[in-house]
Amino acid sequence: MAGTIRIQTAPEPGAAIQEAPLPVTLAEAVPVWARIAALSFGGPAGQIAVMHRILVEEKRWISENRFLHALNFCTLLPGPEAQQLATYVGWLMHGTRGGLVAGGLFVLPGVVAIMALSWVYALYGNVGLVAGLFFGLKAAVLAIVLQAVIRIGQRALKGPVMVGLAAAAFVAIFFFDVPFPLIVLAAGVIGYLGGRAGLPQFKAGGHGGGGKVLEGPFLLDDHELPQERAAAGPTLRRLLTWGAIWLVPVAALILALGPDDVFSHVAVFFSKMAMVTFGGAYAVLSYVAQQAVEHYGWLRPGEMLDGLGMAETTPGPLIMVTQFVGFMATFRNPGALPPLVAGTLGGLLTTWVTFAPCFLWIFVGAPYVERLRGNRALAAALSAITAAVVGVILNLAVWFALHTIFAQTRPMTVGPLRFDVPIPSSLNPWALTLAAAAVMAVFRFKLGMIQTLAACAAAGMALRLAGLV
Template sequence: MSGSPSQVPLHDLVRAFGRVGLISFGGPAGQIALMHRVVVDERKWLDEAQYLRALNFCTLLPGPEAQQLATYVGWRLHGVAGGLIAGGLFVLPGAAVILGLSILYAYAADLTWVQGAFFGIKAAVLAIILQALVRLARRALDTGLKRGLALAAFGLLFLFNAPFPAVILGAALIGALFAAAPVTEPTPDAEPRPRKRDMAWRTGRAVAVWGAVWAAPALAILLVLGPDHVLMDIAAFFSKLAVVTFGGAYAVLAYMAQEAVQTHGWLDAGQMADGLGLAETTPGPLILVTQFVGFLAAFRFPEPFTPLIAGILGAGLATWMTFAPCFLWIFALAPWIERLEHARRLQAALSGVTAAVVGVIANLGLWFALHVLFDQTRRVQTGPLDLTLPLLAGFQPVALILAAVAAVALIRFRLGIMTVLAGAVAAGVALQAVA
């Protein structure tokens, strides 16, 4: 429990999480299952109870829970060095692939066959979001209060363009006040718990060190390029994003997409859907789509750099500001894992957030559908209402058909995401060729 070096050789940790990082396709559920097989079933580094306690702890934190779980396993086995190795290897392969695909996208998106491929990807992304919505709703909406929170979150976001952090905070407060949360009995652990004073000292030190590490690139940009440069905007935006990403990647994508598209103008809605499709096809956390957004933002406003150099800097900065906080949360709070997981109010707040996330994902799906199924949309602002509506003349029935076929393949026939994406890409290229 202490995060001190164990009997597990460091090279075994490197080998195991290098493998996980290369084959961790399938989103958080698949990645968590893969790590369970490696860490619990094959290597027996943690037992079932320890793994579940760690997973429950990571769901309480902002950010990608699968990457944080990898970091925690590494921390438990080899301290900070192990956490950096396991968490880093979980992210780096996918980040390298996304960077390469972002560069290819920036320079080749105007090619006819590429346009066809991304037409298919956009349609498949709608089906993927629908599948995530159905799965989460079945699991999370088991009471009338939770269904009400989901509906309220959807209405606030779609009809009134309410701030995403405010919606999540409100759901957490309502959950803590009213939602029922089961009281889990503590599980005995052979290892003694460290003293609270020692844990507090380690937590404070981790916050100070990793807070400085997190902020260092933003400070360097501020000193060299000033507060108005696009890289400073990227640093500020993704720092804020890192502390409100409760509920998984899909929960925050709507907020990120709307801010990046409507507020900052870094990319358009179609490009945002393309980025999500690319992230679905690569290993690592889905939230690596932030790297795609950071690349295009800096690529579009490159001065004083070349577009390619600016794009690479923007991608690296977005990735840093997204994932550096994950190490902070783990290294600062992991010593408290057993005490945190039995906090009833905290568990109740999490249940409220999870319910609201269903409405958030529904808003994300509708937002993407409006921009994928219609050529144009319009923003309507009347009194408190602030919503986006489609122009019906621009309806694209072929996109709807592709999305429907992809949804049936995923939900009814349970085909893998990679298979469905490959089929959608092939269909999009074929349709473009015919056109």
């Protein structure tokens, strides 16, 4: 690990002295990244909270401000922000190899889990006990997401202005269906102007009423320089290398199989999705579902929700649902291949073109974002964007809660307001009971994530065996 480790030399009277963490090799970091990957349930909110707890609070590998700065950048990018955040921190610590390890491991459990469940789904349709497992896990994930919203909000919403930005973002996306990129752009402009004006409310890393901020020392503090710097030559090489890794397989498929082959359609369609998935998986799932069902005929109506249920209750980014879509598309149109072989290759192809661009964005852009950390106006813009993202994550939490506890919702329009409301008769009492128990376990009894997930999964399977769900 390059750089120096800074130790507090003048602690407050009576305060405990925090020892500096020891340098970490890439080999020593691998088990930690694997642990984060295995715990990456609950969508971006839960995943970011897990990373914060392990990397900032437990391991003290990266400071609070540095973590939020990386998160700010990742929320601006298309693709899954949690996976890109892991890649960014891995890159900060150990360069390109570290980014590959952290980002690759973050995706791996989801790839394996979704692939296995896709096989079961394609062969048997009704997954029996697996359905009960999912039912229980959803309740636990809801509690974890709620906890994550609170934890991230406490860290990012420093003062009434930032709280107001988060609230405005939630109202805009939930009630007015404002596109996520517009929310990010508006928050960034507000923060930039506030930073340029020197307003203290927009000062990055401030200590307003946002909860306790951890003090150093950290392995990567606010002044530590990354191993790889911004420079034209290396940037061009990274751009060409990762552009080729992403697009050469796509071009090869089109040339070998023709543009009308199902594998070519999958490669091109999900490559385009990788460039426009701002705001995470939910922002584009309706479009993906519409195209997969109505235009391409890859899925039957309702199957997209089954795939989303897999992605929501297995480790990894929610955008992993696209692997299920790619699997079913090629499973049902296998050509000369055995259907399961075609489905497996189609699912892996979808994952490749979905995540290869994520590494391109980080390895090309992160060195320049690091160089801009000292710019007050830009730092203020990124802090405002983070506040807005808290509101967006709260919107996802509400969406998830509605679809966990109620089987059906209906759209409602009141003047300019457009939002979903639950249908009371579709309330699932067992889902509500399990969700309430999970919330109590997490907030009242401080039960850990693994214990909560395991208990709810067991309860879900028991309810399934009893024929209650």
